[in-house]
Amino acid sequence: MFDRIWLNAHLATMESGLGIIEDGAVAARDGRIAWVGPRAALPGPAAETVDCEGAWILPGLIDCHTHLVFGGDRAEEFERRLAGEDYAAILRAGGGILSTVRATRAADEASLLDAALPRAQALMAEGVTTIEIKSGYGLEQAAELRQLRAARRVAEMLPVAVRTTLLAAHAVPPDYAGRRADYARLVAEAMVPAAQGLADAVDIFHDPLAFDSEDTRLVLGAAREAGLPVKLHGDQHGDVGSAALGAELGALSVDHLEHANPAGLTAMSRAGTVAVLLPGATLFLRETRMPDIAAMRTAGVRMAVATDCNPGSSPTLSLLLMLNLACTLYRLTVEEALRGVTVEAAAALGLQDRGRLAPGLRCDLALYRIGRPAELCYWMGRNPCIGRVLEGR
Numbered sequence: 371m372f373d374r375i376w377l378n379a380h381l382a383t384m385e386s387g388l389g390i391i392e393d394g395a396v397a398a399r400d401g402r403i404a405w406v407g408p409r410a411a412l413p414g415p416a417a418e419t420v421d422c423e424g425a426w427i428l429p430g431l432i433d434c435h436t437h438l439v440f441g442g443d444r445a446e447e448f449e450r451r452l453a454g455e456d457y458a459a460i461l462r463a464g465g466g467i468l469s470t471v472r473a474t475r476a477a478d479e480a481s482l483l484d485a486a487l488p489r490a491q492a493l494m495a496e497g498v499t500t501i502e503i504k505s506g507y508g509l510e511q512a513a514e515l516r517q518l519r520a521a522r523r524v525a526e527m528l529p530v531a532v533r534t535t536l537l538a539a540h541a542v543p544p545d546y547a548g549r550r551a552d553y554a555r556l557v558a559e560a561m562v563p564a565a566q567g568l569a570d571a572v573d574i575f576h577d578p579l580a581f582d583s584e585d586t587r588l589v590l591g592a593a594r595e596a597g598l599p600v601k602l603h604g605d606q607h608g609d610v611g612s613a614a615l616g617a618e619l620g621a622l623s624v625d626h627l628e629h630a631n632p633a634g635l636t637a638m639s640r641a642g643t644v645a646v647l648l649p650g651a652t653l654f655l656r657e658t659r660m661p662d663i664a665a666m667r668t669a670g671v672r673m674a675v676a677t678d679c680n681p682g683s684s685p686t687l688s689l690l691l692m693l694n695l696a697c698t699l700y701r702l703t704v705e706e707a708l709r710g711v712t713v714e715a716a717a718a719l720g721l722q723d724r725g726r727l728a729p730g731l732r733c734d735l736a737l738y739r740i741g742r743p744a745e746l747c748y749w750m751g752r753n754p755c756i757g758r759v760l761e762g763r
């Protein structure tokens with residue numbers, strides 16, 4: 371006896387390729403998937419049956435890279451960029467990320483949460499069931515931890531799973547201007563230990579605009595000592611060897627990668643490190659350099675797709691739009707893009723219990739009124755999501 375069965379649906383299970391099962395059924399027991407297959411083979415009855423009226427069911431979508439807890443916004447900076455100013459120059463002059471740091475430091479936990487909830491709801495409305503949320507706009511211990519607490523509270527307030535990531539090494543705070551290595555040491559020695567129990571992973575901005583390889587080894591080494599998995603924002607504004615370094619450090623993922631070199635990508639493939647593609651940032655920063663998808667395919671690197679939702683470089687609340695951009699800007703196939711927001715996104719977070727429709731996994735589902743899965747990538751700004759299931763409900 372199952373708790374609930376969804377039938378009269380087509381399934382994209384993500385078990386090898388899209389794993390399509392036409393006229394399929396999904397059965398749940400105790401919040402987990404108990405059975406998946408063609409309706410004709412359905413083994414038993416359930417307490418409740420849901421007629422999906424021909425909808426498509428995918429694993430609940432996973433946005434594996436967001437910064438959705440932050441104070442203020444950057445609409446004014448956007449206008450300055452439209453008038454000709456440049457992202458890196460604004461950051462060097464104390465704006466950019468640092469202006470969001472000022473607004474985030476000034477906000478208490480309740481107002482950070484208030485601002486974050488509607489952002490999370492917008493993602494959820496498209497079928498997202500797991501959201502990764504980074505800190506990185508506090509750049510001092512109390513404010514970083516406040517961001518992580520607000521992120522954790524999102525999952526208490528809304529039916530969505532949240533994974534938190536400490537990104538204290540996102541920029542050098544003004545109080546450490548000219549003392550980057552000292553700040554990296556503070557992150558490694560004080561903030562990483564303090565974030566234990568509040569952060570599920572640790573990230574760093576390894577980039578010509580931010581931290582170097584030595585800082586990265588220090589911070590991520592401390593994370594690994596604390597038993598936390600690591601991730602990198604890497605090779606975004608130049609090739610600093612993030613791909614190879616991420617592989618060497620056993621990172622779950624290296625994200626951005628516009629400038630990654632092929633040898634680094636091969637190392638990532640060997641290490642099982644996922645490439646998280648963030649086409650919203652490429653578009654919004656008007657970058658002409660795209661990640662080398664052909665080299666990723668040749669190397670066999672796993673590719674995930676995420677929003678990078680943040681006020682400065684990717685102010686988007688639509689993972690479906692990112693599917694479209696992954697296909698149109700980066701030329702991913704529909705299959706690569708859809709696996710990128712399900713099974714590969716789960717891998718980028720180190721989660722084995724979701725991202726596919728298979729017995730034993732969490733029963734997190736997204737239901738869409740579409741004729742074929744490609745429609746999820748094809749539309750630019752249409753939301754065909756008609757239902758969402760989190761742990762069987």
Ligand code: NIG
Pocket residue numbers: 466467470575603606651678680681682683684
């Ligand atoms: O992921 N790359 C670094 N950090 C963010 C941008 C942050 C900002 O501009 O506020 C990103 O793109």
Ligand code: FE
Pocket residue numbers: 435436437603678680
């Ligand atoms: Fe980011």
